[in-house]
Amino acid sequence: MAAAGGTGLKAKHQRLILLAVAMVVLIGAAILAIWGLRNQASYFYVPSDIMANRPDPDRAVRLGGMVERGSIRTEADGVTVHFVVQDGKATVPVKFAGIVPSLFVEGSGVVAEGKLGADGTFVADNLLAKHDENYVPRQMQDMTKDDARKVVAETR
């Protein structure tokens, strides 16, 4: 291999160093951009975000969190549901009229699109269920989520 110029550094080593520096700069720029975006890039607010910084009543926002156990209540009309979304720190009551997705169950994740009413109730006009990372067969469905997780851990 011929040395490049008078430096004694091989051309391929020069290219290696140049590319390594370029990649470090590129990754640094990407990390800065992601850091700057970390609030904007979030798809929803959790209840404690909503409580800390109440959105305007006429501003459409997404609220995400877990459906509190025992909180789902269906009105007499059969389509209007009331439930409470919690993130372990705060809770927000939600009202929704429409067909709920099949994964919408108590203790599971949910993303509600709508507006926070003046009375503190979140009025959702769209409801998305959130699946968690656990995949459990039907036979185990009567167990609580923690028990099921333990069973899954034991089968490994």
Place this chain on the structure above:
Amino acid sequence: MHGFANPARFLRIARWLMPLCMGVGIVLTAVALGWGLFVVPPERLQGETVRILFLHVPAAWLGMAGWMGIAAASFTEVVWRHPLAAIAARACAVPGALFTAICLVTGSLWGRPAWGTWWVWDGRLTSMLVLLFLYFGWLALARASEGVEGGAARAPAIFGLVGAVNIPIIHYSVIWWKVQHQPPSITMGKSAIDGAFLWPLLAATLGFTLIFAGVVLARMRALLASQQAEARLRRKAMAEVEF
């Protein structure tokens, strides 16, 4: 590394490795998908739709693996000027783009019954769509720089390296940001997926990966053959001009 720089040696290895990858991959994938589609029990909440998992997860992995292949080949091309690197990158691009598209389509089909929507603009789905567009851009650039000599011929390699920034963004999008998509179920030696789903999933992933490797090797052989044919035609044309 330079042992493989010789295309003749590469072709000797690829001649038996390609059918081996394809054969084992197709058998393993067929068994895993049959197992996943007909044997595995329905999931607790998702029911039968959980079966999409066995196509969705391997497709997502190979969509990202395809670009990692482009990036690794691009790095080798730029630093060591390896004669096979550009061909390897070109061979990865179309299968990578196809698996990315399969991932997006199957995810959308699963999202409608599970989440209640075909599509949301959250961090994971958006970054995966960006990957598909990066593949389209890369393929267009690679085609445009075909037959170009000198530094301009390495434009796709630079694009391949810059585009690789998207891969960690796809992976960590579900951890860094609050998103609609679920967090990773399988992390370093731990799995939140029950064994009933996990084993066919791993088998399908390995099977599709072997098919992917077989397709890449086959495409590399085809690209090398067409390069050689072109060079031969050019020599012939030159010889006719001289005499």
